[in-house]
Amino acid sequence: MLRSEGFRKYFRNTSWLFLERMVRLVVVLVTGIYVARYLGDSLFGQLNYATGFVGLFFALTTMGLDEIVVRDLVKHPQRRDELLGTSAVIKFGGSLLLVLLVLAATLLKDMDGLTASLVVVIAAAELLRPFSVIDFHFMAQVKADRAVRVQMAQVLVSAGFKFLLIGLQAPLIWFAWTYVLETLVLSVGYVVAYARDGATVRAWRYTREMAGYLLGQSWPLVIYGMALYVQAKIDQVMLGDMLGSRMGEEAGYAEVGQYSVALKMIEAMGFLPVIVQKSLAPAITRAKAEDPAKYADR
Template sequence: MIRTEGFRKYFKNTSWLFSERVLRLLISLVVGVYVARYLGESLLGKLSYATGFIGLFFSLTGMGVDAILSRDLVKHPERRDLLLGSAAVIKLFGSLIFLVIVVGATFIKDMEPLTASLIVIIALAELFRPFGVIEFQFMAEVQARKAVHVQLGQLIVSAIVKVVLVLIEAPLIYFAWVYVLESFLLSVGYVWLYERAHHVRSWRVDRSMLRYLLVQSWPMLIYSVALHFQARVDQVMIGDMLMSRAGEMEAFSEVGQYSVALKMIETFGFLPVVVQMSLAPAITRAKVESEELYADRLLNQYRLMFMLFLVTSIPLFLIAEPVVVLL
């Protein structure tokens, strides 16, 4: 298996994704510590509360079409423009619904102005999300390096901006705008690289394709809603419960400490995600070729992902306390 051209191709693809995640981990850790020490527990907690609140509704921006798009771009490459165009429209629609719900929720909860402003600004970043469908085309072509180049460029610019904001002692609201900048840079980068081989203006939208994607994606949407809700509701609950008992500053301080621990867990969980993203096209093709090959590749993927979960949990256990103390 190791000597086959297919294995080398997917191994190289995985290596690009792995390298990007390692660099992101290192840069995010250094810059994250720098920013966290500048903001302090209370302001960091307020920013974390805002991102956690947005996370409750985040799944609406994808509308559950990601897995369907990833599969169909491999199975039906000739329908690329129709799939990408229709998926982008669905994601735009989902992002608008998401934005309306988030803004409405800030009024219903009667949040204080700064927290509400942070939530609305960060939510605006999702308006660029439709162009994220281009990443799935790169993955379908087993060209992860293209996506990695864009993501690393965005990461470096974002890190520089955050450092500059700390140096000029910028207020918290500016750090919320960094989320919008990151989303914008990612979209511009994806479009720029995509235009070198294809054309966004060739994308098409078709009612039957829209209907097909929505019918296929609704189970994934329900799953995604449940997943994101359970992953983010804890930050919001901690903030809301402590705010009524201990006051705003103490509540956001606790959220800040909790978010640091949560961020570490999310960051070190990248390895299984990288493997899943990289091997998805190979597994989809195997499904078309033969059920036996499909079952074999799926089993090997689960074995590999389980081992990677074990590998990431050990260093996380060892460095957790020193990192939290450092912050």
């Protein structure tokens, strides 16, 4: 088994995903320490409050499509352009809805000008997210190395930009623009990697039939995702609101800043099960389609 081509293929795939997570963990941790020291508790907390507020709506950018599209790309590779094109349109629609809801919620909460600006910039970054569907193609093809190279480039560019901002003593709003830069680098990188794999986004196409099918499959996952993201992000928003009303806005953001540092360290430890699932899911799907006995064994 250990010498089989299939084992080596999926082991390499998992190793690349593990490498990306480790690089991301180290770079983000080091960068986060320097950013937190530069901004101080209050401004760092204000930035994390804004990301947490936008994060409440993040399920709309995924639309529950990730596992479904990867599964269908494995089962129906000949429909790749239709699957990816339709998924990209759905994701863009979800991202646009996220921006509109965030804008409405920002007005209803009557945020201060700086926090509202942070929220709007971070939310706008999600409009570039649709090209992330290219990652589904690489996962279905068990070519994680193509996507991982792009993701590591994104992490390093983002870290370099943040250190540049620190060196220039940039104001807080510029750190929100790093989210736009990250998404832009990721999108461009995915398109280039996709082209090098012999494909092109120009061949993508949207069909109502596929959109109806995908949304019909994904709506339970959208609801689950909403509950998951709200559960993951609501603590930072509630902490900022509750302590801000009691102790003052600046003191409330300072508490969010300290809480966010600890939270990021805890969140970083939960990546291993996600990597294994992401890497092996295509093999399980392929086995089920080709040989039920092999699927039962796996």
